[in-house]
Amino acid sequence: MPLMPAPLLLSEARRGGYAVGYFESWDSYSFEAALEAAEAESAPIIVGFGATMLDDAWLDHRGIDHLGAMGRTLIDGCRVPVAFLLNETHTLEQALAGVGAGFNFVMIDSQRWPKDDAMRASRKLVEAAHPAGVAVEAEFGSLPDFVDGRIVDDGAAMTDPAEAAEFVAETGVDALAVSVGNVHLLTAFTSEIDLDRLTAIRAAVDVPLVLHGGTGFPDDAVRAAIAAGVAKFNVGTRLKRNYLDAVVRRIGEWTGRESVHDLVGSHKPADFLEAGKAAFTDTVRGFLRLYGSAGRADDVLKVVAP
Ligand code: 13P
8 A cells, every 4th residue: 555656646746835755775774764764754755776876787687676576575564655666777678677576666767868769768668667557757858977076967968848848748758857957976065956947847848857866956946946846856875975974983883892793784773784774764854854745645645545
């Protein structure tokens, strides 16, 4: 029951004037942390794994099945509405594998592909995913990255409203991520958002809009972005940064005398990974409040079981 279609979560967000957060996990600790944050804030949430940062050989050799099975097990019994995303796969085949692995939302990272290739791949994905009850996101327009202290925008391009409309009509995707000044991996400062472009995209495109690059997105532009049609934000880098800082701090407290069995992977308070998990949960809770989705879980649950 708590596993719900992403389009339902996104349309309820649009109706309610808030956005749903997607918080990118990489293991069971970070995945549980996202779910626990959503339960603590009574928020609908999108959880999942991002393929971009993962090794292709690992993903293609049982990695996607492993992530899908683990995620579905942990979502089971969750009390808030959850959609389960395999984000930004390198290939169409990986996204198709996600459809069969338990994800109910998939996306190819085709933002830098030639437009026709990207459209063809997303259309094929939609054709396979929709009959299986799985929703599809695509990104049209491409984001710069923040790497080694500077913005790298090779090949980055802001989303053109008319082309975005064509992309959605040709592919049938359920949600469209757009490039309007948002930047991936940005930790040093915040991005500058072109709200007029966002509004023009919204006028041309009828599916919910998504903004990647939640880490560097300016807090004070969140409300305006939602008003301009954004129903989902993606957050990744900030979560890993805060997780790692907490783990490093905890490791620094190690005297060398404590039981390694308590410290490593025990899920007990002494487990150094639990320190990272707590930081992840706190960070997600802050974003859920920022996006206005905190306290909205029951509204979504009522739509399916009035
Ligand atoms: P950040 O890592 O910049 O928060 O972006 C995450 C993202 O967009 C994942 O799709």
